[in-house]
Amino acid sequence: MDTLVTTQWLAANLGATELRVMDASFKMPGITPTAAESYCGRHIPGAVFFDIDRIADRDSHLPHMLPTAETFAREVGALGIGSNHRVVLYDQSGLAGAARAWWMFRVFGHERVAILDGGLRAWLAAGLPVDSTRVTPVPARF
Numbered sequence: 001m002d003t004l005v006t007t008q009w010l011a012a013n014l015g016a017t018e019l020r021v022m023d024a025s026f027k028m029p030g031i032t033p034t035a036a037e038s039y040c041g042r043h044i045p046g047a048v049f050f051d052i053d054r055i056a057d058r059d060s061h062l063p064h065m066l067p068t069a070e071t072f073a074r075e076v077g078a079l080g081i082g083s084n085h086r087v088v089l090y091d092q093s094g095l096a097g098a099a100r101a102w103w104m105f106r107v108f109g110h111e112r113v114a115i116l117d118g119g120l121r122a123w124l125a126a127g128l129p130v131d132s133t134r135v136t137p138v139p140a141r142f
Helices: 007-013 035-041 069-078 097-107 119-125
Strands: 019-023 086-090 113-116
Touching: 007 119, 086 097, 086 119, 097 113, 113 119
Parallel strands: 019 086, 086 113
Antiparallel strands: none
């Protein structure tokens, strides 16, 4: 899988059973709406939210530290990501949230991961649909 995928590729493959899409947006503390709130307002259809504050080493006094492999597997598995899935990450504002999540997947050995080139902005510029429906993933084994 390429490191970057285009909006055209993602739109054409959006319904594939092996594909999972994740909004990995991040905003600095105090910025509103929060990344999670923006995700709830609009996201690529079927996308789940990758919460960098939740998928982290929560025992550390530092923010966003890399979690253990067990924690990462449990958290992304709960988001419906299995070891056999292709994962496409994007963010809303270009603050490198997708790149950070991509790196985390790679650290834990998942090679079938890519970033949507241009993120949500490119998706919207291409006139592609967004959704505000809450996505309830089916847990998977990562």
